[in-house]
Amino acid sequence: MIGVEAGGTYTKVAAFGGVYSNHLALGAAIDDALSRGAEAAICLGDLGAFGPNPDKVFPLLREHGVSVVRGNYDDSIARGLEDCQCGYTDPRDNHYARLSYQYTFQNTSPKNRSWMATFPEEIRFRMGALDVLACHGSPRQTNEFLWDSATPTHFLDKLAQDFDTDVIVGTHTGVHWMRRWGDHRAYVNVGALGRPANDGRTDVWYAMLEVVDGDLAVDFVPIGYDHAALAIEMRDEELPEEFVETILTGWWTTCLEILPGKERAAGRF
Amino acid sequence: MGIQLPQATPPNSTPAPSADVEEAPTVELRALDQLWFQVSGTVCNLRCNHCFISCSPENHSFWFMSRDEVRASLDASVRLGVKEYYFTGGEPFMNRDMLGILEDALALGPVTVLTNATLLPQRTVDALAVLAAASPYTLEMRVSIDGVTAEMNDAIRGDGSFDRAIGAVGRLAAAGFLPIITTMQTWSEVETDGILAAFWDVLGKVGYDRPRLKILPPLRIGAEASRDRGYDEFERVTHDMMAEYPAELLLCSSARLVTASGMWACPILLDYESGRLAHTLEEAAARPAVLAEQACYTCWVNGAICSNMPGFAADPA
Ligand code: SF4
Ligand code: SF4
Ligand SMILES: [Fe+2]
Numbered sequence: 168m169i170g171v172e173a174g175g176t177y178t179k180v181a182a183f184g185g186v187y188s189n190h191l192a193l194g195a196a197i198d199d200a201l202s203r204g205a206e207a208a209i210c211l212g213d214l215g216a217f218g219p220n221p222d223k224v225f226p227l228l229r230e231h232g233v234s235v236v237r238g239n240y241d242d243s244i245a246r247g248l249e250d251c252q253c254g255y256t257d258p259r260d261n262h263y264a265r266l267s268y269q270y271t272f273q274n275t276s277p278k279n280r281s282w283m284a285t286f287p288e289e290i291r292f293r294m295g296a297l298d299v300l301a302c303h304g305s306p307r308q309t310n311e312f313l314w315d316s317a318t319p320t321h322f323l324d325k326l327a328q329d330f331d332t333d334v335i336v337g338t339h340t341g342v343h344w345m346r347r348w349g350d351h352r353a354y355v356n357v358g359a360l361g362r363p364a365n366d367g368r369t370d371v372w373y374a375m376l377e378v379v380d381g382d383l384a385v386d387f388v389p390i391g392y393d394h395a396a397l398a399i400e401m402r403d404e405e406l407p408e409e410f411v412e413t414i415l416t417g418w419w420t421t422c423l424e425i426l427p428g429k430e431r432a433a434g435r436f
Numbered sequence: 437m438g439i440q441l442p443q444a445t446p447p448n449s450t451p452a453p454s455a456d457v458e459e460a461p462t463v464e465l466r467a468l469d470q471l472w473f474q475v476s477g478t479v480c481n482l483r484c485n486h487c488f489i490s491c492s493p494e495n496h497s498f499w500f501m502s503r504d505e506v507r508a509s510l511d512a513s514v515r516l517g518v519k520e521y522y523f524t525g526g527e528p529f530m531n532r533d534m535l536g537i538l539e540d541a542l543a544l545g546p547v548t549v550l551t552n553a554t555l556l557p558q559r560t561v562d563a564l565a566v567l568a569a570a571s572p573y574t575l576e577m578r579v580s581i582d583g584v585t586a587e588m589n590d591a592i593r594g595d596g597s598f599d600r601a602i603g604a605v606g607r608l609a610a611a612g613f614l615p616i617i618t619t620m621q622t623w624s625e626v627e628t629d630g631i632l633a634a635f636w637d638v639l640g641k642v643g644y645d646r647p648r649l650k651i652l653p654p655l656r657i658g659a660e661a662s663r664d665r666g667y668d669e670f671e672r673v674t675h676d677m678m679a680e681y682p683a684e685l686l687l688c689s690s691a692r693l694v695t696a697s698g699m700w701a702c703p704i705l706l707d708y709e710s711g712r713l714a715h716t717l718e719e720a721a722a723r724p725a726v727l728a729e730q731a732c733y734t735c736w737v738n739g740a741i742c743s744n745m746p747g748f749a750a751d752p753a
Contacts, residue, residue, distance in 0.1 A: 256650075258628070307467075316574035317520065319545030325467075325517025424648070427546065427574040428614045436646060 170234030184338030187361025188218030195392035212238025237286035295378035316429035460728035470691035476525030542571035556604035606642030688725035701725035
């Protein structure tokens, strides 16, 4: 497997979303992508946050040559900003966001921080004849949330036109979904490897993009991994028990303020 | 229900005169992310004493929008790539076409209704639940409650409004909604935990057990401050003040308001001629907002505080 390069043309690409320091899930996802014959891989950013021992993520990415788009978290950690730029206003959400940001910042080595500073804001490549723009939040803003229930198709179409692309691939919300419109246009939110999709299962998700008969086929892949081991590691690192609960139950317990009503109602909290 | 802002102008008094519109700084629209509809004009069943546009049953300065009028702007919004729709008033559910209007909007994108929740009997809640379930997009009910007791709330919003709103919140929750309860912080920071607990308690009693509570921070200039100071020295936004200012913090950089009488730069300037931009949405999107009013100064100090969640419009990053 190689990293997706700007300007490259591919037929089968594994697209990973936010890793949030979940190195166990990242390892399992890379193995899965290799076994499915992915020719290239890309990660859409937010390597740290939430999980334990952020430095464990980097060797996996380097070893497999996964290219990385800069997420808001990576930007904050690389530049040493005060917070993660998720924009929480709820005091409880803010409390947890701050805890995980400080933990991640303190436990990311200077070497990895400087590597993060080199991540590009977007990577454009081709899947067959289709132009693909890979970004973190949206093509216009790294920390823009695009949720299924809050993103009109005409809005996506404007983004695709403004940024002159057929397909937009992003992450940032943590819930995978996709929309197709027009002849070949599509938006794909690849979900996140870092934590479950707030659906009551412990699996995490990535997206396999493949050119099939000249069009883009998208397969959302659930990844089962040793989440119990991750929970133990999180407790060893004294991360909040609320975070551990999410890993063990598949339900989000914090940072819920950003969810639209429809997505929030589908979860437990 | 309109947006309530503790305003620099005392309620129900003549607004301060506009600055010279020619001289005032302007803000271009970056992208039309939020399209607001003054769907019930200035007509409201309540007469809250902090309503920044003094809505009431008798205030007919802006009239109801018809379903066709709304649909014309919705069509235009598709061409402009709008991200979300907001319906405000007055009280939106005073508009007899409201359910049809919501059906049209929900076919296109996510919708937030700002309501006082005093006109939501079971049959309306049931109809809303049907609309919400039929749409791929979210329908957010944003309910303003000004206090955790009837005494606190009704002193501002009128007798009986607390019980009626809380009752409707219970019906909405039972129908699967997670209404956003907004309340203006009128207490000191140390009391916040107690107030939040009291909200959880009162909402839990009507069956809303995971409330989305949004405390609007106290604005950094308030009615009291400017009342003392009088009108001849009130603040304005100047060109110098805009020089280094991130204009994306202002709602007018990403929103427009549609009314039965034309297009405005933002919902806050409804009472001001300088806020009026054009007849059609396309024209209004092409024209910059004019920051000639004292209300603009309040925005300048506080940033966008009207949207639901962190996002493009409200995010400084
Ligand atoms: S409920 Fe009516 S009177 Fe009260 S703030 Fe809203 S629009 Fe104004
Ligand atoms: S009131 Fe605020 S949002 Fe409206 S035009 Fe003035 S600065 Fe812009
Ligand atoms: Fe992110």
